[in-house]
Amino acid sequence: MKTILTESLNLKYPIVQGGMMWISKPELVSAVSNAGCLGILSGLTYETPELLAKAIDETKKMTDKSFGVNITMLPTLRQINYDAYIDVIIDSGVKIVETAGNNPEQFMAKLKKNNVKVIHKCTSVKHALKAEKIGCDFVSIDGFECAGHPGELDVTSLILIPITVDALKIPVIASGGFGDGRGLLAALSLGACGVNMGTRFMATKEAPMHDNIKKRLVEATENDTMLIERTLKNTIRVLRNKQAELVEKMEKEGKGLMELAPLLSGMNGKRCLVEGDTEGFIFGCGQAVGLIRDIPSVEELVERIISEAKSSFERLKNIME
Known part of the structure; x- marks a missing residue:
């Protein structure tokens, strides 16, 4: 499956694993990347930049495939030195960063100077356009179905994805409500270059939770x-x-x-x-929790999703002929 997402980030499949607090750790991230998708470490899961550096090193020992780091900038009671986290990412050689929450503009020059691809996750066309303007490489657009923060406008993925695709020149990743191959095919048909999945990856053998x-x-x-x-x-x-x-x-x-x-x-x-x-x-x-029926390995889940997408594509071809 070739899209600008797979070609640009050296992936086999156009699937991104969401950066989930306490969950997107090396064991899950490496499994996702080894399955041909983009695993993303949750940077702020680690209380200090030094601990993040260790997690990045641990992930590298478990996969030789592409993976990224998420930095979410939201109001918090804990004071965070984002510059130090960004420096760790750059020094480690990681070339993909997913930002979310507040505008990452203050870090863009440093990231781009070091050839880091930036995916910015947002919940509205307005913020997607701003992400494009400041130089982000991809926008991950979060529909109302998503886990975590869907924004305050309550626009579902079925509407928000094509509107964002129409408004932007940079590629759009569909996020919010995706958990199987039918959803992947639907996102691609809406103009997205891939999907971001968080909830579905939590119910896998490698997810580090009870x-x-x-x-x-x-x-x-x-x-x-x-x-x-x-x-x-x-x-x-x-x-x-x-x-x-x-x-x-x-x-x-x-x-x-x-x-x-x-x-x-x-x-x-x-x-x-x-x-x-x-x-x-x-x-x-x-x-998307409503789509979860079992707890497979990440590899099993990904192969199933790709098989479902291909089967759905063949069914649509027959309908359209």
């Missing part, structure tokens, strides 16, 4: 996600559980960030992913 969490994803339906932090103008789509429902209740009661912060803490997630507590943390999860 089996209880993976089983919960298999059991979930498309109706088992919910939106919280809407009152904070920081909307996030998460798996429905006791913690998320408590946050929703407190928001309805008018509680603010300071009261909600202990429940929203990422450290809860770090603990629960290890311990297998499915109820005690805020867990970003997309509506």
Whole structure:
């Protein structure tokens, strides 16, 4: 499968694995890259740039294929030296960076000087156009179905992808709602050069989290996600559980960030992913969870997706003849 994404980033298949906090670690990232896709380390999973450097080295020992690093720039209680993280990425020789959240313009000159390809993830055409203007190589456009932060405009992938493709000159990666071969083919037909998948890759053997969490994803339906932090103008789509429902209740009661912060803490997630507590943390999860039926290896999943895409393509050819 050849697209500008596979050709530019030296991939076999046009599939990108999302940079997921606490989950996009070397064991998952290397498995994705070894399967012919683009694995992406979650840079801020590592509390210091030095720890990220070690993770990059560990990933290199597990794959000789292309992989990238995600740097998400969102409001946080923890002060982050983004420059230091960017320097580590450049010094390590990694040539692909996925940015998300705030505008990465201040880092673009340094990244481009070192021949780093930049994928910027955003949730609106307005921000996609800005990413193009500042020199990003790809835009990953996140539809309303996505895990994590879908923005505040609530536009679904089926509409947002072709609108973004029409508006931009640089290639567009489709993100939000993708988990099988039918979705991959649909994204390509909408003009995208590939798909970004996060939720589906969580339910794989290599994903570094407790089996209880993976089983919960298999059991979930498309109706088992919910939106919280809407009152904070920081909307996030998460798996429905006791913690998320408590946050929703407190928001309805008018509680603010300071009261909600202990429940929203990422450290809860770090603990629960290890311990297998499915109820005690805020867990970003997309509506693609409804497509999950099993927990295969990454390689099995990718080969299945490609086979499904090819079968769907043949079926459409027969319809169109």
